[in-house]
Each structure stands twice: as C-alpha cells, then as structure tokens.
Amino acid sequence: MLKRLPSAFILCFVLLLGACSTTPASPPSVSDRHVVQRGETFYGIARKYGVSVPLLARYNPRVVPHRLQAGTELSIPVNKKEVAADRVPYTVQKGDTLSKLANHFAVSLSALKVSNPGIDYNRLKPGQKIWIPVRERTVTGFNWPLQNPRIFNGFGKKDWGLQKGVNLAAKKGQSVLASKGGTVSFAGEMRSLGKVVIIEHADEQQTVYASCETLKVKAGDKVQQRQIIGTVGFNTLINRYALHFQFRDRGTPLPPENYLPEI
Incomplete structure (x- = not known):
C-alpha cells in the first residue's frame, strides 16, 4: 500500500500541472x-x-x-x-x-x-x-492649391461648423491655384468664408478655396490644373492671412491630407 503523500508535494504538483496547461495568449477579439x-x-x-x-x-x-x-x-x-x-x-x-x-x-x-x-x-x-454605402474612393491627380504649402490647422483640429477643411498658411495676395482641372460651379461671397471658389471635378469630387482676397474666375469657367483662380485674403476663421481649403467627395468634406501629395 502506497504511503500517504505530503500535502505540500501535492500542492506543488497541482501548480505544475496548471503551468503546463497554460496556452499562449490569444489575439485580441475583434470588436466594432x-x-x-x-x-x-x-x-x-x-x-x-x-x-x-x-x-x-x-x-x-x-x-x-x-x-x-x-x-x-x-x-x-x-x-x-x-x-x-x-x-x-x-x-x-x-x-x-x-x-x-x-x-x-x-x-x-x-x-x-x-x-x-x-x-x-x-x-x-x-x-x-x-x-x-462606402465605395472605394478613387482620388488621383490632385495638388495643393499653394506653392510650398504648409498646414496651419489640419482637418479635424477644430470644428468649423459645417465648414470642414484645412487652413494653409500664406501671404496676403499669394496666388491660389486650381488643385485639379474642372468646372467652376461657384465664385462669389459666402458668409464667414469671404470670397470662395468651388470647382467640380470628375467622380463627383469638389475642391473649395475660401478666404480669398480676389477671384480670377467666374461660375461656368473651365479651369486647368494649377491655373490661378484667386489670391489669398484674410481668413476670419483663424484671424490671419491663410487659405481655407476643402476636398469633398460626393459633397462630403474629407481630410485633404489623405488624398493629396504628402507635404
């Protein structure tokens, strides 16, 4: 007949079994x-x-x-x-x-x-x-609307109400360039945004150029990429000379940083 094992030995044996049965950490459960x-x-x-x-x-x-x-x-x-x-x-x-x-x-x-x-x-x-209904967004051929652009406020940094875009640092009177060729759908004054140009591009995409001092185009004009469409004015959103720029896909503002060349 076997001798009774010490309780301390039994405890160590149980702990050892537990350690051997431990499985590697599983990947995180996928959540929404x-x-x-x-x-x-x-x-x-x-x-x-x-x-x-x-x-x-x-x-x-x-x-x-x-x-x-x-x-x-x-x-x-x-x-x-x-x-x-x-x-x-x-x-x-x-x-x-x-x-x-x-x-x-x-x-x-x-x-x-x-x-x-x-x-x-x-x-x-x-x-x-x-x-x-989120389609794969195909965005090609867009450029920034200023020479040597520098983002002063990125998309999402501040809620501008219904106006969501980026503010690009610029000098007074600096040329504003068409980001891509298209048709001017609006050129005029907008409340809180000053003088604004909106260009319609292919695939239901638009670019918006706000806080302009002067406009060089009118509604209905066909423009080429990098054509001068206006000059930079005083941006009342941030109280300095800067261009407020938006990229829209099917009318919805999206971060230009995700679709235009990296600055």
Whole structure:
C-alpha cells in the first residue's frame, strides 16, 4: 500500500500541472470599436485586428492616419469577407443613430436609408447589422492649391461648423491655384468664408478655396490644373492671412491630407 503523500508535494504538483496547461495568449477579439491609446499607430491597430490599412481607412474616412490622436474612436471591420467595392457591413453599437453613422462614414443620410430598406431608422438596435454605402474612393491627380504649402490647422483640429477643411498658411495676395482641372460651379461671397471658389471635378469630387482676397474666375469657367483662380485674403476663421481649403467627395468634406501629395 502506497504511503500517504505530503500535502505540500501535492500542492506543488497541482501548480505544475496548471503551468503546463497554460496556452499562449490569444489575439485580441475583434470588436466594432477601438479607442486609440497613447502611442498607438493606425498601422499597428490594423495589424492588431488583422485588417488591411485601406480597409480600416474605409471604415474611418475622416481620420488622418499619420495624425492619429489618443481618444479617437475607430470603427473596426468585423465581417471582412462581406466587404464589397461599394459597401461595407457594420454592426450597430449602443448609442448609434443613423445620422451619427452617416457622419462617421462620410455618406449621405439618404444613401444610408436606401442601402437599408425595411429597417426602423429611428430605433436602431445594438447587434443589428446594416450596410454602409462606402465605395472605394478613387482620388488621383490632385495638388495643393499653394506653392510650398504648409498646414496651419489640419482637418479635424477644430470644428468649423459645417465648414470642414484645412487652413494653409500664406501671404496676403499669394496666388491660389486650381488643385485639379474642372468646372467652376461657384465664385462669389459666402458668409464667414469671404470670397470662395468651388470647382467640380470628375467622380463627383469638389475642391473649395475660401478666404480669398480676389477671384480670377467666374461660375461656368473651365479651369486647368494649377491655373490661378484667386489670391489669398484674410481668413476670419483663424484671424490671419491663410487659405481655407476643402476636398469633398460626393459633397462630403474629407481630410485633404489623405488624398493629396504628402507635404
């Protein structure tokens, strides 16, 4: 008959078994949201969740990857296999509304409704899957509207109300250049933005040049890339001479830093 083992030996044996059965740490569970922590990068977060940088950018079109700030909430794609060229799936989270999602994904409220027929737009339910009509944005051939541009305020640095863009440092009277060839759809005064030029480009894209001192074009004019369309004036948004510049895709302002050449 075996002798009774000391209790201390039995305890050590149990602990040893527990250590041997420990499995390696599993990758993070994929969720629909991620709050950026200090020191994290856009690339690192994409890698953490096993998604590509372009796909993560489609889910967060208003975020500037190289200027990621702690506390920013990112949407994370869960059903990667369901992503199509013209839409992406999204799982509704607590607190979501259709208007909030339209703003986050930079799509129109009407387009969001058309993509989700039969749902109660006023009562989204957490866990409910909806489709976001976010197409792959094709942006080519745009240049900055100033020689030797320098961003004074980047996109998202401050909320300018309905006017979302960047402010480019400039000298009084400096030439404003067309970012890309197109047709001038507006040239005139706008409240709080001074003299403004709006140019329509291919693929339902627009560029906006505000706080001009003088305008060199009129509505209906065809312009070539880098053609002088105005001169820089006093920017009342930041109380200095600077050009307020916007890039819009289907009418929605997006960060020019993501689509124009790196400064």
